[in-house]
Amino acid sequence: xxxxxxxxxxxxxxxxxxxxNVQAMTxxxxxLGIRLRPHLKTAKSADVARMAVSxxxxxxxxxxxxxxxxxxxxxxxxxxxxxxxxxxxxxxxxALVKSGATLxxxxxxxxxxxxxxxxxxxxxxxxxxxxxxxxxxxxxxxxVDSDALMAIGGELHAGPGSRLAGIMVHAGxxxxxxxxxxxxxxxxxxxxxxxxxxxxxxxxxxxxxxxSMGSTPTALHGRNYDGITEVRCGVYMFGDLFQSEIGSCGxxxxxxxxxxxxxxQRRSENRVLIDAGFLALSKDRSTANTxxxxxxxxxxxxxxxLGLGDVTVVGVHQEHGMVEGRTPLPFDRLPVGARVRVxxxxxxxxxxxxxxxHVIDGSDEIVAVWPRCNGW
Amino acid sequence: xxxxxxxxxxxxxxxxxxxxNVQAMTxxxxxLGIRLRPHLKTAKSADVARMAVSxxxxxxxxxxxxxxxxxxxxxxxxxxxxxxxxxxxxxxxxALVKSGATLxxxxxxxxxxxxxxxxxxxxxxxxxxxxxxxxxxxxxxxxVDSDALMAIGGELHAGPGSRLAGIMVHAGxxxxxxxxxxxxxxxxxxxxxxxxxxxxxxxxxxxxxxxSMGSTPTALHGRNYDGITEVRCGVYMFGDLFQSEIGSCGxxxxxxxxxxxxxxQRRSENRVLIDAGFLALSKDRSTANTxxxxxxxxxxxxxxxLGLGDVTVVGVHQEHGMVEGRTPLPFDRLPVGARVRVxxxxxxxxxxxxxxxHVIDGSDEIVAVWPRCNGW
Numbered sequence: 178x179x180x181x182x183x184x185x186x187x188x189x190x191x192x193x194x195x196x197x198n199v200q201a202m203t204x205x206x207x208x209l210g211i212r213l214r215p216h217l218k219t220a221k222s223a224d225v226a227r228m229a230v231s232x233x234x235x236x237x238x239x240x241x242x243x244x245x246x247x248x249x250x251x252x253x254x255x256x257x258x259x260x261x262x263x264x265x266x267x268x269x270x271x272a273l274v275k276s277g278a279t280l281x282x283x284x285x286x287x288x289x290x291x292x293x294x295x296x297x298x299x300x301x302x303x304x305x306x307x308x309x310x311x312x313x314x315x316x317x318x319x320x321v322d323s324d325a326l327m328a329i330g331g332e333l334h335a336g337p338g339s340r341l342a343g344i345m346v347h348a349g350x351x352x353x354x355x356x357x358x359x360x361x362x363x364x365x366x367x368x369x370x371x372x373x374x375x376x377x378x379x380x381x382x383x384x385x386x387x388x389s390m391g392s393t394p395t396a397l398h399g400r401n402y403d404g405i406t407e408v409r410c411g412v413y414m415f416g417d418l419f420q421s422e423i424g425s426c427g428x429x430x431x432x433x434x435x436x437x438x439x440x441x442q443r444r445s446e447n448r449v450l451i452d453a454g455f456l457a458l459s460k461d462r463s464t465a466n467t468x469x470x471x472x473x474x475x476x477x478x479x480x481x482x483l484g485l486g487d488v489t490v491v492g493v494h495q496e497h498g499m500v501e502g503r504t505p506l507p508f509d510r511l512p513v514g515a516r517v518r519v520x521x522x523x524x525x526x527x528x529x530x531x532x533x534x535h536v537i538d539g540s541d542e543i544v545a546v547w548p549r550c551n552g553w
Numbered sequence: 554x555x556x557x558x559x560x561x562x563x564x565x566x567x568x569x570x571x572x573x574n575v576q577a578m579t580x581x582x583x584x585l586g587i588r589l590r591p592h593l594k595t596a597k598s599a600d601v602a603r604m605a606v607s608x609x610x611x612x613x614x615x616x617x618x619x620x621x622x623x624x625x626x627x628x629x630x631x632x633x634x635x636x637x638x639x640x641x642x643x644x645x646x647x648a649l650v651k652s653g654a655t656l657x658x659x660x661x662x663x664x665x666x667x668x669x670x671x672x673x674x675x676x677x678x679x680x681x682x683x684x685x686x687x688x689x690x691x692x693x694x695x696x697v698d699s700d701a702l703m704a705i706g707g708e709l710h711a712g713p714g715s716r717l718a719g720i721m722v723h724a725g726x727x728x729x730x731x732x733x734x735x736x737x738x739x740x741x742x743x744x745x746x747x748x749x750x751x752x753x754x755x756x757x758x759x760x761x762x763x764x765s766m767g768s769t770p771t772a773l774h775g776r777n778y779d780g781i782t783e784v785r786c787g788v789y790m791f792g793d794l795f796q797s798e799i800g801s802c803g804x805x806x807x808x809x810x811x812x813x814x815x816x817x818q819r820r821s822e823n824r825v826l827i828d829a830g831f832l833a834l835s836k837d838r839s840t841a842n843t844x845x846x847x848x849x850x851x852x853x854x855x856x857x858x859l860g861l862g863d864v865t866v867v868g869v870h871q872e873h874g875m876v877e878g879r880t881p882l883p884f885d886r887l888p889v890g891a892r893v894r895v896x897x898x899x900x901x902x903x904x905x906x907x908x909x910x911h912v913i914d915g916s917d918e919i920v921a922v923w924p925r926c927n928g929w
Contacts, residue, residue, distance in 0.1 A: 450692070
């Protein structure tokens with residue numbers, strides 16, 4: 178089957194670009210001598226995960242326990258669930274540990290730490306736990322210099338059902354940077370926060386073997402990772418228009434796109450309609466505040482090239498995308514039935530609308546269909 | 554099982570509210586003597602569809618052929634696929650017709666009409682086709698007074714593989730109204746455009762038995778439906794915060810919500826974190842330009858009540874929602890592990906993240922689990 182034969186909309190994954198993106202990050206961390214723990218929240222695919230861990234120790238990061246179960250069932254044994262856990266999820270987490278997975282969980286809350294330490298024993302497991310510290314994003318994580326860090330560390334170390342594994346830190350605010358210099362500064366803040374938190378624990382006689390940091394920008398553009406034991410990142414595998422805007426990839430590196438059909442023309446308004454709307458593309462507007470606002474996605478031709486001109490999806494309804502150009506659209510190339518590929522603002526959210534990837538590799542032939550693990 | 558026991562995030566459907574919303578619309582159109590053809594693009598559920606068609610002729614509207622197949626397999630035989638069809642989908646549409654469904658398709662393009670008329674014969678079917686006309690939204694549909702209307706009508710009437718069934722019109726721009734008076738005006742523009750287009754066809758000796766109009770606001774607030782043969786609407790079944798802002802429902806009518814767990818507190822910032830982020834809630838910001846901007850959703854307590862105060866989701870990451878209040882949050886009611894329910898800005902997009910509804914009806918007990926039909 179070829180791209181021209183697929184029902185639309187459909188999610189296309191360019192394996193050649195994926196391979197190149199994955200290999201670049203793998204090589205970087207091999208050279209740095211630091212363990213790479215790829216984050217699978219973007220790809221949610223065992224096929225992609227196998228490429229991403231190749232050349233490293235095999236550990237992965239996930240954002241849901243459903244992903245953890247999916248990857249464990251596909252042979253991945255060392256899994257970090259990198260979202261602070263709600264105590265109601267401990268039974269599900271314990272079942273994974275009992276199945277043989279090395280599952281590490283995360284908290285930044287003293288009451289949750291007490292629940293983990295207490296309930297692990299009753300569930301018949303000892304949970305490996307990282308404490309999340311904040312390095313400036315102010316999303317989750319406690320302050321590095323807080324009393325809470327030591328209190329949580331003490332609970333997790335002493336508890337019968339928990340083992341203090343170390344520190345996790347995430348510089349999500351690196352996405353707000355508009356220069357690589359600024360990203361490098363945030364990477365250093367992320368590194369130093371993680372290392373300082375671990376040192377505080379160790380100085381108090383508490384273990385902190387792991388210091389885990391990461392986001393795609395800070396994984397790519399940090400200058401110093403001293404004291405860091407592993408780096409997490411995910412969207413680098415696919416890239417997207419927002420990552421391109423902040424310097425994490427080029428437009429030619431973007432590995433996922435939405436295959437769509439033209440379903441209408443409005444020549445008087447220099448517009449065509451496609452069958453990819455907000456369900457197929459998402460309502461993500463990450464590029465709105467970047468130098469190149471591409472609306473709900475940049476429109477490429479069937480080959481993935483940008484030869485149609487500066488053409489973007491300017492509006493979305495549920496199953497309609499409104500496509501306009503800055504210059505007159507090449508309507509003869511865009512009759513009803515013509516196919517285009519929409520590059521996403523944000524690969525994580527656009528991909529989540531699909532239950533599978535249609536994989537291409539150097540041509541328009543579908544060489545594989547890879548399932549995704551969505552939902553909770 | 555009760556709401557307190559469900560893994561989070563999860564989609565909750567309040568059947569009592571759903572029933573009330575559905576019955577009100579059913580009664581309205583029974584009294585008006587007009588056929589109601591509920592749009593299932595929001596619910597994507599055969600269980601909901603059975604409630605929505607009760608008391609009417611049984612016809613439904615869908616936004617994808619996958620929905621059409623799902624509903625046909627569940628016993629619904631009269632289905633309008635209300636998005637202009639890409640010719641590559643005609644084979645899939647023909648298979649549905651051959652399976653016994655009365656499927657009506659839509660176009661607004663002369664070349665597509667020619668393809669439908671020609672290919673139907675080869676596929677062994679005669680397609681029933683509505684012509685979409687524009688009533689001011691300028692999304693899809695041709696102008697009522699255009700030559701194209703007559704040309705498309707002629708092709709569909711003469712073609713061996715098509716039957717001209719009439720006119721479809723949709724006033725999606727009713728969503729931009731901020732008063733019921735303005736909605737009523739747009740409903741009249743929608744009605745009159747549909748009726749005028751049908752009259753033009755009939756005056757030329759072409760058939761136009763069906764004149765189908767509808768959107769939830771214009772279905773609720775139109776004053777005159779003369780000449781209209783059926784009305785389509787969908788989001789009225791669930792309601793949402795945006796529909797509440799534009800007067801289509803009250804907040805107490807909103808039937809879907811996202812059950813979520815608190816996973817962190819940041820008291821210094823008057824904030825808690827929940828495990829519902831942009832995948833669980835979507836990035837829809839429909840209320841941004843309404844009098845009550847609720848960010849990414851309004852936060853209710855486990856009962857669905859608004860007793861936590863004016864509390865909203867102010868930011869979303871993939872699996873994190875940042876919840877803040879205009880007044881100090883009741884942190885004692887929101888410890889890590891506490892459960893809340895987030896009312897959505899836009900029921901259609903938030904629901905699409907889930908493969909099932911957890912149904913409640915007057916208590917916190919889950920009385921049913923209803924599957925959804927997502928994707929393409």
